[in-house]
Structure formats: structure tokens, C-alpha cells
Amino acid sequence: MKYIITESQHKMLFLQKNLNNPEILKSLKGIIKEGFWYTDPCEYLPSDYESYKNEVIFGTVQTFINSYEELYSNEDDDHSKLEKFVHSLILYKFESMIKKEWDERECDDQDDMFL
Numbered sequence: 001m002k003y004i005i006t007e008s009q010h011k012m013l014f015l016q017k018n019l020n021n022p023e024i025l026k027s028l029k030g031i032i033k034e035g036f037w038y039t040d041p042c043e044y045l046p047s048d049y050e051s052y053k054n055e056v057i058f059g060t061v062q063t064f065i066n067s068y069e070e071l072y073s074n075e076d077d078d079h080s081k082l083e084k085f086v087h088s089l090i091l092y093k094f095e096s097m098i099k100k101e102w103d104e105r106e107c108d109d110q111d112d113m114f115l
Contacts, residue, residue, distance in 0.1 A: 011082050014070045032094055035059045042107035049102050061086045
């Protein structure tokens, strides 16, 4: 029996099939760490962890998808399901790492940074 799947389904299957691949997880972790360089927690209000986390994750999702030709396409494909899946994966596997980066931030003048 043959099954016909869409390009979007193919991408999801590739990712689900390779979730336990240490290289994929290492790559994802590296992209998150790279996101820390571009998303400064000191630019956010001290009570705005959610915005910081979402910014790090949004950038990571886009970079991760664009890093694998099995996931990326030049076409106008709807990547929303894939993006949601990668977003959930990051929260599940790496939210504690993002939270640690937030908690360990050292801002020069935290009291004056938003004046």
C-alpha cells in the first residue's frame, strides 16, 4: 500500500523520526545558546521573562528550520505546524536552560535601565 503525504507532513515525520538524534538536539541547543548572544535579557523589564523567552524561542525556531534542508523550503509552504512543534520541543527540552540564562543575567544598572 502506498501513502501520499504532503511536504509539510514529510517535514514533521523527518523531525519526529530524528528527535533522539544527539546531533539534532546538540544543534538545537547550540542555536538557543547563539540566541542568547542576540537577545539580551537586560533589555527586558525584570518581570518580563515571558517576552524574553518567546523572543529566544522565536529566533531559535526560525534558525533551526532554516538549518536543515529537510525542514526548509523556498516555497510558500505553511510552516505553522512545524514551527509550533519545534516551539513545543524547545519548551519541553530546553526551557530550564533559557530560565537559567534569565536568572543569571547581570545588568549594569537594573534600577536605571528603563528610565
